[in-house]
Amino acid sequence: MRYSLSVLALVVLGCSEPKPDKAAGSATPGTEKATAASETTDTVSVQSLPADQLPAGVPSQPGKVLEMKQWTDTNGLNLLVITRTPEQDEPANPDEPDGASHAEMYARQYVQRAGTWQELWHLQDGVQHCPFDLWIGPVPGATTVTDLDHDGQTETTLLYSLTCTSDVSPANLKLIMREGPAKYALRGYTVVQYDSVPLIQRIPASPCCLDTISAARLEEHYELLAGRYETEKEFRNAPPAFLQFARRQWQRFSSKATMEDL
Numbered sequence: 001m002r003y004s005l006s007v008l009a010l011v012v013l014g015c016s017e018p019k020p021d022k023a024a025g026s027a028t029p030g031t032e033k034a035t036a037a038s039e040t041t042d043t044v045s046v047q048s049l050p051a052d053q054l055p056a057g058v059p060s061q062p063g064k065v066l067e068m069k070q071w072t073d074t075n076g077l078n079l080l081v082i083t084r085t086p087e088q089d090e091p092a093n094p095d096e097p098d099g100a101s102h103a104e105m106y107a108r109q110y111v112q113r114a115g116t117w118q119e120l121w122h123l124q125d126g127v128q129h130c131p132f133d134l135w136i137g138p139v140p141g142a143t144t145v146t147d148l149d150h151d152g153q154t155e156t157t158l159l160y161s162l163t164c165t166s167d168v169s170p171a172n173l174k175l176i177m178r179e180g181p182a183k184y185a186l187r188g189y190t191v192v193q194y195d196s197v198p199l200i201q202r203i204p205a206s207p208c209c210l211d212t213i214s215a216a217r218l219e220e221h222y223e224l225l226a227g228r229y230e231t232e233k234e235f236r237n238a239p240p241a242f243l244q245f246a247r248r249q250w251q252r253f254s255s256k257a258t259m260e261d262l
Contacts, residue, residue, distance in 0.1 A: 042146040042147055044154055046071045046145045047070050050068075055079060063083040063106065064086070066137065074153055078110070079110045079111075080108070080109050080156060081108050081109075082107045084104070087102070090128075100131045101134055102134070106124050121178050121181070125162065127163070127164050131164075133163070136162040138160045139160060141253075142253045142256075143157070143159070144156075144249070149239040156179075159174070159253050168193075169192065170191065172189060173250075175249060177245075179242075182238070184238050184246065185234050188250075189229075189254075190255070191227040191254050191255040202227065204227045204228055207229055207247075208229060209228070209229065227254045229250060
């Protein structure tokens with residue numbers, strides 16, 4: 001089956017992250033208590049907070065809270081909040097006589113210092129002017145907090161998909177890893193099920209890198225998009241463990257980010 005490259009060309013908002021202040025020292029943990037069980041990832045203990053219990057002092061968030069996690073590292077008490085706005089219809093226009101819609105996703109990480117929550121970084125992305133089936137959101141179970149370089153400052157890794165499609169086509173998939181001001185990313189496509197071939201067999205053994213494949217070959221073999229990402233260049237200056245972890249996460253979750261699963 002051939003995928004339509006025009007369908008895959010989403011109109012998205014650029015990710016936007018302000019430069020955070022360099023953290024110094026630790027902060028006094030807040031009084032909020034998680035009601036969900038703790039999860040342990042690479043020696044970092046992370047608690048998932050109820051979506052309807054935003055800690056006191058945290059600024060109001062756009063849209064609905066999808067995930068909220070807190071943990072402690074050398075910065076102090078950290079809080080990650082992921083939200084999504086409802087899908088909204090856009091005003092009618094001649095280019096989209098049948099109508100279009102848009103939705104946005106936000107992620108913000110805060111650290112508690114001197115009793116107040118300060119933003120460490122934020123991400124904003126979205127799908128706009130979509131006349132088909134629209135989706136944007138985190139891949140279930142893929143958000144992780146690690147300390148891969150064992151420096152006491154944690155890394156936060158998000159995977160989320162976004163799509164505007166009218167057929168069974170790969171969605172755009174993004175992996176964003178943040179360690180304080182440093183940002184690393186993989187960007188590509190999901191793996192989808194569209195016939196009797198098991199989904200697991202569609203996952204490429206080596207998902208890197210689409211920028212090494214000619215445009216002519218991709219035009220003829222659309223199936224090469226599925227499960228692959230563009231490049232690993234953004235990890236050039238990262239510790240080797242970061243790219244190794246990102247590769248594993250991509251392989252693990254590129255087949256789990258379909259609209260049917262979400």
